[in-house]
Amino acid sequence: MKLQTSLIHGGGENVLGAVSPPVFLTSTFKDAKIHGYSYSRCKNPTREALEKALALAEGGKYGFAFSSGLAAEDALFSIFPRIIAGKHIYGGTRRLLNNFVKKGAYVVYADTSDLTAIEKEAKFAPSLIFAETPANPLMQISDISALALIAKKHNCALAIDNTFLTPVLQRPLSLGADIVVHSATKYLCGHHDATAGCVVTDDGEIAKNLTLAITTKGNGLSPFDSFLVKRGLETLFLRMKAVCENAMRVFEYLKTKSLVKRIFYAGDPESKGFEVMGKQAAGYGGVISFEMEEGIDFIKFLSSLKLIAFAESLGGNATLITHPFSQTHASLSAKEKADGGIGKNLFRLSVGTEDYGDIIDDLEGALKMC
Numbered sequence: 001m002k003l004q005t006s007l008i009h010g011g012g013e014n015v016l017g018a019v020s021p022p023v024f025l026t027s028t029f030k031d032a033k034i035h036g037y038s039y040s041r042c043k044n045p046t047r048e049a050l051e052k053a054l055a056l057a058e059g060g061k062y063g064f065a066f067s068s069g070l071a072a073e074d075a076l077f078s079i080f081p082r083i084i085a086g087k088h089i090y091g092g093t094r095r096l097l098n099n100f101v102k103k104g105a106y107v108v109y110a111d112t113s114d115l116t117a118i119e120k121e122a123k124f125a126p127s128l129i130f131a132e133t134p135a136n137p138l139m140q141i142s143d144i145s146a147l148a149l150i151a152k153k154h155n156c157a158l159a160i161d162n163t164f165l166t167p168v169l170q171r172p173l174s175l176g177a178d179i180v181v182h183s184a185t186k187y188l189c190g191h192h193d194a195t196a197g198c199v200v201t202d203d204g205e206i207a208k209n210l211t212l213a214i215t216t217k218g219n220g221l222s223p224f225d226s227f228l229v230k231r232g233l234e235t236l237f238l239r240m241k242a243v244c245e246n247a248m249r250v251f252e253y254l255k256t257k258s259l260v261k262r263i264f265y266a267g268d269p270e271s272k273g274f275e276v277m278g279k280q281a282a283g284y285g286g287v288i289s290f291e292m293e294e295g296i297d298f299i300k301f302l303s304s305l306k307l308i309a310f311a312e313s314l315g316g317n318a319t320l321i322t323h324p325f326s327q328t329h330a331s332l333s334a335k336e337k338a339d340g341g342i343g344k345n346l347f348r349l350s351v352g353t354e355d356y357g358d359i360i361d362d363l364e365g366a367l368k369m370c
């Protein structure tokens with residue numbers, strides 16, 4: 001079955017032949033011995049339908065749906081005591097990893113787009129290499145197959161945060177990764193109406209640990225949010241296609257603007273990771289970051305946008321603009337921000353599925369006000 005089809009049909013059979021998975025709003029079940037469901041914290045049919053669909057989408061055996069992307073990462077990082085994490089990752093993930101460090105875990109940050117740097121760190125017996133590609137917000141690209149080879153050589157697992165591209169554009173397990181993670185709040189859900197996360201793996205031992213995490217910590221996704229993400233998956237293929245087309249148009253437009261100093265976009269043929277993208281991804285996604293010229297009145301720019309919301313997230317139908325310095329990466333220290341290239345003039349656009357002309361008109365109107 002092709003991905004476009006399995007995203008729609010991938011949850012398995014529902015009771016009474018329901019074509020859409022029923023939302024099982026129940027905390028508990030009787031007759032557990034007959035059907036295997038006893039208590040929704042541990043297992044719920046709606047969450048299970050989503051988990052099956054997620055596993056199929058990413059090409060893995062086991063899927064797990066969590067209450068947020070960070071809950072998914074928390075469950076994953078709890079399994080691995082020694083982690084090499086990408087230096088360029090979502091700020092909240094870094095804050096989470098720093099918490100693990102406070103509790104005694106070994107975590108080093110290294111540039112996962114630099115294979116020599118990762119080889120060097122891999123000598124210190126890591127149990128997990130964790131990379132985001134493209135990375136948030138400057139779109140650095142890591143070579144997944146090359147990282148997988150390093151991980152195999154050093155007998156550790158490789159996890160890829162696939163939030164920005166989704167299985168429609170990039171399938172890390174097929175490139176040699178052991179684990180895929182998502183903030184399903186973003187493209188998988190796609191409508192800015194649920195907070196969710198997921199992990200997919202082929203590894204039975206990791207799967208056992210994740211099942212235990214959901215059972216013991218109660219961090220599994222609620223039935224209703226499971227339904228919303230499952231429904232989002234059905235249109236993921238179409239949405240990613242639209243988002244890729246729109247983002248390319250917006251990129252071409254931003255290139256013509258003198259107030260825009262630098263653009264960070266995985267589809268830029270002049271970007272460092274473009275060749276690797278061509279090898280491992282089927283499209284460039286919808287995220288474009290850009291740095292504005294010094295002295296611009298940002299407040300005026302943002303308040304002049306009429307369609308594009310200044311709001312913290314990405315991956316939905318509605319185009320959003322974010323200020324990483326004060327929003328998604330606010331928890332980073334001044335040094336971490338400076339090292340990561342996250343300055344005050346940087347903005348991140350999540351291009352949605354609206355008519356691209358309307359998105360561009362909105363940007364044009366706001367830029368004229370600066």
Ligand SMILES: Cc1ncc(COP(=O)(O)O)c(C=O)c1O
Pocket residue numbers: 068069070071090092093132136161163164182183184185195196197313328
């Ligand atoms: C790449 C990436 N990974 C993980 C997360 C965390 O996900 P959530 O906000 O669903 O907890 C985010 C959130 O923005 C993200 O952008």
